[in-house]
Amino acid sequence: MVVNSINFWLFFVIVLVPYFLCFRGKGGQNLWLLLASYVFYGWADWRILPLLVAVTAVFYALGLAIEHNNHLRPRRASHLTTLGVVLGLGILFYFKYFGFFVTEMAALFTALSLPHSLRSLNIVMPIGISFFTFKLMGYVIEVHRESIRPTRDIVEFGTFVAFFPTILSGPIDRAGTFLPQLAERRRFGENNFVEGLKRVLWGMFLKMCIADVIAPWTDAVFGNYAHHNATSILVAAVLYLIQLYTDFCGFSEMAIGVARMMGLRVAENFNRPFMAKNVADYWRRWHMSLTTWITDYVFLTLNVSLRNWGQWGVYVATLVNLIVIGVWHGANWTYFWFGVYHGLLLVATTSLDKRRKKFEKNHRLKDNQLYAWSRRLLTFSFFAFGSVLFRATSMSDFLGTLARLPQGFSTLYTEEFSSIILYAFPAIALVFLREWAAEYRRDIHFLHAHRTWVRLVSIALMISYILYAGQLEGQSFIYFQF
Amino acid sequence: MERTEIFERLNEIFADVLDLDDVSLTDATTANDIEEWDSLSHIPLVVAVEKAFGVKFTSLEIMKWSNVGEMVNSILQKQP
Amino acid sequence: MKQLFLKAVAILALVVAIDVAVGSASRYVCTHLSDKQSQIGSIQQSLLRKTGDVLVLGASCAKYHYNPQILGDSLQLTVQNSGVGGMNMIYCDLVLQAYLERCRPQCVVVDIYGQLDPGEGRLPRVKPFYGISQPVTSYYDRETDWQQRLKLCSALYRYNGTFDLLFRHLLNAPNTTNGYAVKAGAVARFDTVVVRNLKIDTVKVCHLENIVALCRQHDIRLVFVLSPRRHHDVEQEAWLADVCQHYSIPLINELHEPVYYSRDGLFFDDSHLSGPGATIFSQRVGSRLKAILGP
Numbered sequence: 121m122v123v124n125s126i127n128f129w130l131f132f133v134i135v136l137v138p139y140f141l142c143f144r145g146k147g148g149q150n151l152w153l154l155l156a157s158y159v160f161y162g163w164a165d166w167r168i169l170p171l172l173v174a175v176t177a178v179f180y181a182l183g184l185a186i187e188h189n190n191h192l193r194p195r196r197a198s199h200l201t202t203l204g205v206v207l208g209l210g211i212l213f214y215f216k217y218f219g220f221f222v223t224e225m226a227a228l229f230t231a232l233s234l235p236h237s238l239r240s241l242n243i244v245m246p247i248g249i250s251f252f253t254f255k256l257m258g259y260v261i262e263v264h265r266e267s268i269r270p271t272r273d274i275v276e277f278g279t280f281v282a283f284f285p286t287i288l289s290g291p292i293d294r295a296g297t298f299l300p301q302l303a304e305r306r307r308f309g310e311n312n313f314v315e316g317l318k319r320v321l322w323g324m325f326l327k328m329c330i331a332d333v334i335a336p337w338t339d340a341v342f343g344n345y346a347h348h349n350a351t352s353i354l355v356a357a358v359l360y361l362i363q364l365y366t367d368f369c370g371f372s373e374m375a376i377g378v379a380r381m382m383g384l385r386v387a388e389n390f391n392r393p394f395m396a397k398n399v400a401d402y403w404r405r406w407h408m409s410l411t412t413w414i415t416d417y418v419f420l421t422l423n424v425s426l427r428n429w430g431q432w433g434v435y436v437a438t439l440v441n442l443i444v445i446g447v448w449h450g451a452n453w454t455y456f457w458f459g460v461y462h463g464l465l466l467v468a469t470t471s472l473d474k475r476r477k478k479f480e481k482n483h484r485l486k487d488n489q490l491y492a493w494s495r496r497l498l499t500f501s502f503f504a505f506g507s508v509l510f511r512a513t514s515m516s517d518f519l520g521t522l523a524r525l526p527q528g529f530s531t532l533y534t535e536e537f538s539s540i541i542l543y544a545f546p547a548i549a550l551v552f553l554r555e556w557a558a559e560y561r562r563d564i565h566f567l568h569a570h571r572t573w574v575r576l577v578s579i580a581l582m583i584s585y586i587l588y589a590g591q592l593e594g595q596s597f598i599y600f601q602f
Numbered sequence: 603m604e605r606t607e608i609f610e611r612l613n614e615i616f617a618d619v620l621d622l623d624d625v626s627l628t629d630a631t632t633a634n635d636i637e638e639w640d641s642l643s644h645i646p647l648v649v650a651v652e653k654a655f656g657v658k659f660t661s662l663e664i665m666k667w668s669n670v671g672e673m674v675n676s677i678l679q680k681q682p
Numbered sequence: 683m684k685q686l687f688l689k690a691v692a693i694l695a696l697v698v699a700i701d702v703a704v705g706s707a708s709r710y711v712c713t714h715l716s717d718k719q720s721q722i723g724s725i726q727q728s729l730l731r732k733t734g735d736v737l738v739l740g741a742s743c744a745k746y747h748y749n750p751q752i753l754g755d756s757l758q759l760t761v762q763n764s765g766v767g768g769m770n771m772i773y774c775d776l777v778l779q780a781y782l783e784r785c786r787p788q789c790v791v792v793d794i795y796g797q798l799d800p801g802e803g804r805l806p807r808v809k810p811f812y813g814i815s816q817p818v819t820s821y822y823d824r825e826t827d828w829q830q831r832l833k834l835c836s837a838l839y840r841y842n843g844t845f846d847l848l849f850r851h852l853l854n855a856p857n858t859t860n861g862y863a864v865k866a867g868a869v870a871r872f873d874t875v876v877v878r879n880l881k882i883d884t885v886k887v888c889h890l891e892n893i894v895a896l897c898r899q900h901d902i903r904l905v906f907v908l909s910p911r912r913h914h915d916v917e918q919e920a921w922l923a924d925v926c927q928h929y930s931i932p933l934i935n936e937l938h939e940p941v942y943y944s945r946d947g948l949f950f951d952d953s954h955l956s957g958p959g960a961t962i963f964s965q966r967v968g969s970r971l972k973a974i975l976g977p
Contacts, residue, residue: 580696
């Protein structure tokens, strides 16, 4: 059940009306939300519901036990935290990586001509598992670091884990910001409601007028790369990065908006990544709920332990950090090398940082727009290239795609391209305009304009544009597979 | 060493590591208040602080700090 | 709260106004298209305008294989090709119903391969003719769920994606009007491949039965044709042979004819004939049809 479907809105109305009208306290509201979340998740994949309930109970207990031992028996608290992390990673490993691991081992044994009886497994990966296991692990680590107090209310905790707008595909919420919101009764707020609806509308616009319009064409190019020339592949790389952004940012906006309508604020996921001036900056603006999670719990931990290695410690931690981000997406060598590629880029960016600053000072480039935009273009190109690797189904696919580049430029593959030009390009222009405006001047913003009539007309036009130009026979979200 | 002295030393260290002209830290200062203080520059800061005060923090201690004040508490605790 | 409600009403009114404006403009354009062979042009002509003694139905294979000129010359009848790429049996049924509102053909030829495969294909492209063409309207009213019918109330939804189709119609559509198009370019000859992949969509079978019933009712000769192609689905072929026997429909089976596979340049790709290939095909089918239809 995706947000841009009639079924979802029927479900949402059935949840929302009693949520605000029937419950006098936060307890009832949370219980209702928990039930709704389980129904929602069960709708997507009921077989995994018992697992979700079980891990919720276990991590709830772990949280309390860690806090209890934090000062009395610090070693035991550490052990319990490790147990939580191992459990979270274990579930993730079993469902996400075990099949891949067995297949690769079998291939290795065969290559070394060792006898083995390993068979490929076919483990169905439950939707959303990468998202809720990260929430759970983050929770126990935060409790151990004493940045949060564990909750005693299991319904509250269960709601945090299974919260239906975010369980399928994030944003990955932090207990520290989410749980306190559940500890109070939410009242219907006009501002929250309207702001939530606007974000849902913007999300639909991104998803249906850009991502889904581009998708058939990029699929046609990357799916049959052997038949395409360098021009088509380069254009597809650029469009695929835009598709990836609008697809996932669109989902996140809808999730954030739906939560907001219920009076809950969840983590932001994107902060205008295409306005980033270098690779590090881009990663701070892209899938932020994941990158901050991994930065806080993987990068910092590593970096602290390796702090006596000086610069090299930072480099190693950076590389590992990006590889973890890459591999988080799934069990495939493409994601591993995607991580390595970005890790190396990031190491290069960091090591050149001082020189760049000096250079900028010497040439007075700080406010030079041409310089700023060339940096943006360069950053975008690095990510567009990386997105080819990200999109490839295997390394041989990726190398095959690259091998098409020296074949030379020629005419662009234009089958069905007119719909991209007519529908997606104006929408992309609007997105860039909005992000550029937000980056420089915060006041021009058509959905949030000062004049009421500008807001109303913008909303009406946007709804009409989605209906007329959007891809309505919906496609799934890219990030549902992760 | 007094708290105020520690803050003075810290101001120097921060200005040096983060390449800033002037830093004035308080108990409540966090990484959000200083633009240059991010996840990448955090560790060089910690290393510089350890060196300057001749102390060694545990990983968990470092993770638990939520502002400069708590960092100063750790330094005071460790000082002979 | 009152303000919020008023604003919501204002937005709704604006959307409805845009809907009506865009809807009536699109409706006008879609019913007054010039005679050009674009996707939307072909659909419009098949649903609203064209007549002929022989009607060819099907998807891209119909469009690229059946030359009405050649067929017409050998049969001494007027032939209209109503094939549209990516369409299926439901579309064939709708087009036949639309034809019968205007004229009664003597013979209906269905290029049957793949027409019963599951999936929607490009059927949603007929949505602009909801409320214009009676068969399309009653199809959506009868056979789709309430959500679809609710969405169809909006003209913006009905004409979703048509701007692109109209654009292509104006820009680069060829001027032929009998529905036939030549696939320019060709590949070298290839060996055929046997596959077994029978997937039948029961809804589409109902529409097939409806075509059979309509032809019986109006005393129209119905003929099925299997076009040549690289992948021979032998299960589908056997199943179709059974169907033809059951309803006593003549089947012109060109799937295994060596003439198409023995020379270079008769195929455009794995499943479509090139211009020269289509000429041979039309000649052969023409003479077979002549035999079936009799004097």
